Amino acid sequence: MIVTGGAGFIGSNFLNMMVQRYKDVKFVNIDKLTYAGNPANLSEIKDEPNYSFVQEDICSRELEEIVKEGDTIVNFAAESHVDRSISAGDDVFIRTNVNGVHNLLEIARKKRVKLFLQVSTDEVYGSLGLNSPASTEKDALEPSSPYSASKAAAEMLCMAYHRTFQLPIVITRSSNNYGPRQYPEKIISKFITNLLEGKKVPLMHSPENPAKNVRDWLYVEDNCEAISQVLTRGTPGRIYNIGGGNELSNIKLTKIMLARMRFDESWIDLVPHRAGHDLRYSLDCTRIKEELGWRPGVDFEDGLGKTIEWYKQNKNWWKPLKK
Secondary structure: OEEEOOOOHHHHHHHHHHHHHOOOOOEEEEEOOOOOOOHHHHOOOOOOOOEEEEEOOOOOHHHHHOOOOOOEEEEOOOOOOHHHHHHOOOHHHHHHHHHHHHHHHHHHHHHOOOEEEEEEEHHHHOOOOOOOOOEOOOOOOOOOOHHHHHHHHHHHHHHHHHHHHOOOEEEEEEOEEEOOOOOOOOHHHHHHHHHHOOOOEEEEOEOOEOOOOEEEEEEHHHHHHHHHHHHHHOOOOOEEEEOOOOEEEHHHHHHHHHHHOOOOHHHEEEEOOOOOOOOEOOEOOHHHHHHHOOOOOOOHHHHHHHHHHHHHHOHHHHHHHHO
């Protein structure tokens, strides 16, 4: 199995689970090791006989020498931070998230891979109203940011290759992941590490929208389990929503985190919303529940507790990253 982007947050959690679960499967991790890719994420499995690592860009044609006929490809590789796609320009997002996926698809087509799984996001659906029904896999894509637009474009390429070349492809769209090994730029990992450093937490806020933006939270190991089930039992040509069923406004999430870590609300630093800030994401996960029997197994309070404890115990992992 070829796993691209396996040194990142979700990819490393996936590999740590799968390499130890499937001893008879050889896993090749291909990662460029950008700022968010960390070899330390894979310390648990780096010496396992069924695991190997290759440092390479998914845009590189050299990958043709690594992928073998009949392989399965799971693509986690992506530039994923929305703020960076706005402030730093979107060139690298288009290059990795669109051109890189196209390169992988071409290689997959030539090598006649067994299955290609594209890991995507609920952000491709765009913003929902607070009382709107949850997004289903049949809904139109209305991405708001350069990041989500690049992920939507990648999905369209994947489905085009499925229809035109009969390439066996499945796509997963997950809600906001949280858990161990998340780079400290996302709201939960950033807020936890800020508080551990004695710093305030920057909460996006405006008078007309006082931090009411809603996200659905999914513990990363639940997402990895869902992806594993889609790999083994999913139907090619299908898209599967993967949600945690934990919709929280950003202000409520912040208050929960402050209380768990024994800080009061004076530790909130209100900052302006980013451009095009989506109000709400929500996923209807009926398909994966009915077809594959998957359901999230980690309660949000338990998952948050595990996450906070991991960052407390692994300061040597995240402190260098924040510098």
